[in-house]
Amino acid sequence: MDRETIRSMLSVENQQLFDQIVTGAVLGAGNHIRIIGNIILNIAQKEEAPIEIKKQKIEAVSEFFKATRGKSSYAFINAMNIMTSFLHKENCTVADIETAVLSYDKGNEANCERIITYAKRAVAGSKTIMLYDYSSTVEKFVKALEPGMVIYIPESRTIDGGRPFIEPLKKARHDLRYIPDACMMSVLKDCDAVCIGAETLYPDGTSFNTAGSDILAVLCKEFNIPYYVLTPLLKIDMRALQGIYKDVIAADLKVKLTAGWEAEQADAVDCYSIELVGVKPQYISAVITEAGILPPAAVYTEALAYQERITKGGSL
CATH class of the missing domain: 3.40.50.10470 (Translation initiation factor eif-2b; domain 2)
Structure with missing residues (x-):
C-alpha cells in the first residue's frame, strides 16, 4: 500500500504520529520505531474494531515501514518482526499485542x-x-x-x-x-x-x-x-x-x-x-x-x- 492509503486507515491521533515519521519532522531510527510502537498500541487499545481488523491494520503499517524506512535502516525490519510476532498467533488478543510492543520497548531501553x-x-x-x-x-x-x-x-x-x-x-x-x-x-x-x-x-x-x-x-x-x-x-x-x-x-x-x-x-x-x-x-x-x-x-x-x-x- 502507498503512503496515502496507509495514512487514510489511521485515526487522527495516529495520522499525526505517522506524519512525524514520513515528513522527517522527527529524525532517528530509534525515535521512528518508538512512534510506530505507539501507533500499534493505539490501534490495539483505542480502536473499536474486531481483533482481526486491528491485526490487518497493524500488519499494513508494519509492512509499509519495512518497505520504506527499512531501505535505509534494517532496524525497522528487525523491530517490526519482533513487535508484530503476534500476527500469526491463533486467538490473538489485545494483551498479546501490548506484550509484544512493551517487551520490545523494555529490551531496547536496556x-x-x-x-x-x-x-x-x-x-x-x-x-x-x-x-x-x-x-x-x-x-x-x-x-x-x-x-x-x-x-x-x-x-x-x-x-x-x-x-x-x-x-x-x-x-x-x-x-x-x-x-x-x-x-x-x-x-x-x-x-x-x-x-x-x-x-x-x-x-x-x-x-x-x-x-x-x-x-x-x-x-x-x-x-x-x-x-x-x-x-x-x-x-x-x-x-x-x-x-x-x-x-x-x-x-x-x-x-x-x-x-x-x-x-x-x-x-x-x-x-x-x-x-x-x-x-x-x-x-x-x-x-x-x-x-x-x-x-x-x-x-x-x-x-x-x-x-x-x-x-x-x-x-x-
Whole structure:
C-alpha cells in the first residue's frame, strides 16, 4: 500500500504520529520505531474494531515501514518482526499485542543503557567530541555525560541532521559549536573523539549513516582521531553474508540547496545526491553496541549470536 492509503486507515491521533515519521519532522531510527510502537498500541487499545481488523491494520503499517524506512535502516525490519510476532498467533488478543510492543520497548531501553555505559568508558577523559548527524542513541549518550563538554555538530546538510541535537544538548548544558560540514577538518584537531549513530550495520562492521560520515571517517583516520559508531545490534543486516546489499539511497535536494535562488538558476542545476553512505571497517575505531566496545572484526560473531537469538523468538 502507498503512503496515502496507509495514512487514510489511521485515526487522527495516529495520522499525526505517522506524519512525524514520513515528513522527517522527527529524525532517528530509534525515535521512528518508538512512534510506530505507539501507533500499534493505539490501534490495539483505542480502536473499536474486531481483533482481526486491528491485526490487518497493524500488519499494513508494519509492512509499509519495512518497505520504506527499512531501505535505509534494517532496524525497522528487525523491530517490526519482533513487535508484530503476534500476527500469526491463533486467538490473538489485545494483551498479546501490548506484550509484544512493551517487551520490545523494555529490551531496547536496556540495550541503550548498556551502549551508553560502554560509550562513556570509550570517551573517558575526553573534553571535546564531534557528533555527525542526528541519532537518538548518540543524543542519549551525550546527555549522560557530565555537563560542560565541548560538542562540535556539523550541519549534516543533506537532511539537516545536525540541528535536532541542539535543543536536547543545550538542556544538558554542553558547550555547543554548530559548524558547516566543510569546516569539519579545521576543527577536528581539537576533538578527542567522533561519535556517530548508524542506520544499518553489516556483519563485517561496515556502518551506514548520512552522507558526510564517510568523509569524516577518512579525516579521523588521517589525524588519528577515534571514530566510534554507537548502535544497537538491532540494526544488523545479515543479508550481506549472502551477497545481498543495500540499495543506494539518494534524493533530489534542489529545494534544500537552492532555497532563495532565482527560479531560472535553480532550474539550471541538477541536485540529485546520495543520502546514505557506508563507512568501511578500516575507518572505524570501534562499534559500540549492547555487547560491548567491539573492534569491527568482532561484529561478525556478535551478529551471528544476536540473529540466532531473535530468530528463535528470544529477547533483544
